[in-house]
Amino acid sequence: MKKYLTEFIGTFFLVLTVVLANNNPSILPMAPLAIAGMYLAMIYAGGHISGGHYNPAVTLAVLIRGKIDRGDALYYVIVQLIASVFAAAIGVFLHDCGNGGEIAARVNEQAMCVVLAEFLGTFALAYVVLNVATTRSNASNSHYGIAIGFTMLASNYALGGLSGGAFNPAIALGASVAGMFAWDDMGVYLIGTLLGAAAAATVFHATYGRED
Numbered sequence: 710m711k712k713y714l715t716e717f718i719g720t721f722f723l724v725l726t727v728v729l730a731n732n733n734p735s736i737l738p739m740a741p742l743a744i745a746g747m748y749l750a751m752i753y754a755g756g757h758i759s760g761g762h763y764n765p766a767v768t769l770a771v772l773i774r775g776k777i778d779r780g781d782a783l784y785y786v787i788v789q790l791i792a793s794v795f796a797a798a799i800g801v802f803l804h805d806c807g808n809g810g811e812i813a814a815r816v817n818e819q820a821m822c823v824v825l826a827e828f829l830g831t832f833a834l835a836y837v838v839l840n841v842a843t844t845r846s847n848a849s850n851s852h853y854g855i856a857i858g859f860t861m862l863a864s865n866y867a868l869g870g871l872s873g874g875a876f877n878p879a880i881a882l883g884a885s886v887a888g889m890f891a892w893d894d895m896g897v898y899l900i901g902t903l904l905g906a907a908a909a910a911t912v913f914h915a916t917y918g919r920e921d
Contacts, residue, residue: 712759712781713788719751719763720792724883728800731889732812741865741874749858756854760842764877765789766906770835773910776843793879797886812888815873820897826872827901828908830864834876835909844917878902 726747730740752761760777762768765786772782804812817823837860841853865874873890875881881898884890890898 713784715755715759716762716785716788717792719755719759719761720789720879721796722751723748723763723877724793724796724880725800727880728797728883728887728889729804732804732809732887734810741862741869744865745858745862748861749854752854752857756842759785761854762838763789763879764834765879766831766877766902767835767838769903770839770906770910770913771843773907774839774843774913789879790882793883794886797883800883801887814888814891815884815894816891817872817894817897820894823872823894823897824901824904826868827876827898828905830868830872830874830876831902831905832909832912833864834860835906836913839909839913840917872898872901876902876905 723744726744727740730736730743733740736743748763751763755761760771762771762785768777768782768785768789771777772779777785801812834857837856841847841850841856847853861876864876868874868876873884875884875890875898878899881890881895881902885892885895
């Protein structure tokens with residue numbers, strides 16, 4: 710139960726930050742920094758308990774890697790998605806409390822560009838997670854959270870303008886609940902993120918091997 714609660718808390722605050730930071734015009738250029746900072750902090754806070762996934766795509770990559778069993782992976786994903794819905798609802802409420810403007814849904818006119826951007830961002834994120842947080846050679850390291858957080862930051866700045874920078878099905882769901890993404894685009898985000906995670910796990914096995 711501890712690890713599921715940890716995944717809920719981490720995902721909740723990650724999605725809450727996405728909703729509030731991206732809808733605050735005064736800090737909008739710094740939104741990726743706020744999101745990556747929250748992700749990094751939650752990884753350090755809960756990584757030793759649950760692994761600090763906070764992302765169904767990362768959970769998929771770790772499942773393919775063989776570092777989580779199917780039952781736990783299923784519960785992780787369920788908890789992450791529930792947390793994202795709660796975070797989005799509370800984020801919209803807090804945004805309205807602050808007299809924020811109307812939340813406009815992102816319009817993705819080129820689906821293939823969005824899929825590719827989400828694929829690449831998720832691939833980078835999952836590949837880094839697998840290398841720094843699931844191997845014996847990097848066990849007990851102190852840099853894993855920084856590496857993962859900076860991957861999220863760089864991917865958001867590089868690719869966020871193309872897709873909105875989810876790289877995480879839970880973020881895509883939360884953004885849809887908040888009205889930031891159109892519901893019709895959910896399939897695009899799922900394809901990009903899940904394929905990116907699966908590809909990262911496949912490449913990881915090819916480059917690192919299965920010895921540990």
